[in-house]
Amino acid sequence: MSDADWLWLDADEAIQWEGRPRLTTIATSVAVGVFIAVVAAGLALTVDSRLAAVGVLGVPIPLAGYLSVTNTTYLVTTRAVWCKTGIRGRSVRRITHSRIQNTAYRQSVRGSLFGYGTVRLEVAGGRDIQFQRIADPQTVQELITDYQRREKSTEVPGSLAQWQAILAAVRDIRSVVDRRAD
Secondary structure: OOOOOOOOOOOOOOEEEEEOOOHHHHHHHHHHHHHHHHHHHHHHHHOOHHHHHHHHHHOHHHHHHHHHHHOOEEEEEOOEEEEEEOOOOOEEEEEEHHHEEEEEEEOOHHHHHHOEEEEEEEEOOOOOEEEEEEEOHHHHHHHHHHHHHHHOOOOOOOOHHHHHHHHHHHHHHHHHHHHHHO
């Protein structure tokens, strides 16, 4: 799992899932870069050899796509979801499960065939988060939904004996305060 310097976890928080977009995300960037290089080579052969230099413009496009994918990390922990992006700079978002209002996943026909898709998280009071083109999006969505339900549980923590002990301690404190006020 992750040992990144951008990640800070609470003492009782553990990583449950980690992923990033599939490398196929950059297919369009690679196609555009190759197209530019081929057109530049064709122009260099037919028009002027100096136009071969235009082919260099095809290199940064897929490179930027590759760096974007490799510098994106999605995490699900026992307390929150994380999304880290950025090539030159870095953007890190941490959303606690209690702030997630709704979850959904989407798979295209190709995504269903090859096992990838997008998980969308609707966030209370903020921008939604999408885990784009991740492997097995249904499992990730179910994991987040499970933690979301746990956070929103109406169960009162602790036992009756623990709450009675707290009540007794509060009464003791109140009696001390009342005596000092007199």
